[in-house]
Amino acid sequence: MKLAIIYFSKTGQTKEMAEVIAKGMERAGGEVHLFSVDEPMDKAFLSECTGIVFGSPTYMATSHWRITQWLLEESGDLSLAGKLGGGFATAHYAQGGSDSAILSMLGILLVKGMLVYSGGSAFGQPFIHHGPVALDAVGNHFEESKAMFEIFGQRFAEKTLDLAGK
Numbered sequence: 001m002k003l004a005i006i007y008f009s010k011t012g013q014t015k016e017m018a019e020v021i022a023k024g025m026e027r028a029g030g031e032v033h034l035f036s037v038d039e040p041m042d043k044a045f046l047s048e049c050t051g052i053v054f055g056s057p058t059y060m061a062t063s064h065w066r067i068t069q070w071l072l073e074e075s076g077d078l079s080l081a082g083k084l085g086g087g088f089a090t091a092h093y094a095q096g097g098s099d100s101a102i103l104s105m106l107g108i109l110l111v112k113g114m115l116v117y118s119g120g121s122a123f124g125q126p127f128i129h130h131g132p133v134a135l136d137a138v139g140n141h142f143e144e145s146k147a148m149f150e151i152f153g154q155r156f157a158e159k160t161l162d163l164a165g166k
Contacts, residue, residue: 024153061097081113
């Protein structure tokens with residue numbers, strides 16, 4: 001099962017959390033590639049993916065313009081329809097709009113025909129509503145969030161396998 005994580009990272013924190021999600025995906029049996037929107041991407045691999053997670057730092061209570069630009073303009077020749085999609089965000093504070101950032105990405109994924117998965121609060125702890133969020137200015141939240149991000153990756157990969165019938 002091929003999975004990808006596409007992200008924009010200004011300070012390296014979003015990239016770091018993408019790597020943590022990848023660990024969870026790999027634990028569930030996924031072959032995972034990470035792609036920054038600012039670097040060339042393997043479009044053949046992305047075409048073969050059954051699931052793709054998108055990540056962004058929170059900027060002005062929404063996803064960063066660079067991930068939005070990639071989704072709206074640069075992904076044009078890549079068919080995302082029918083793939084499982086998800087999102088995650090990094091932010092400074094809980095009131096910074098990280099849920100809005102995730103929802104702004106998920107809305108685009110829905111328009112592109114993706115099936116959207118959140119990680120599910122129905123699974124119990126950790127409760128993941130729209131997607132995982134890591135906060136860097138709230139105590140040790142950033143470091144403590146890594147376990148949740150890894151579980152999100154594992155749940156995402158397991159749901160992808162489930163939907164693919166494998």
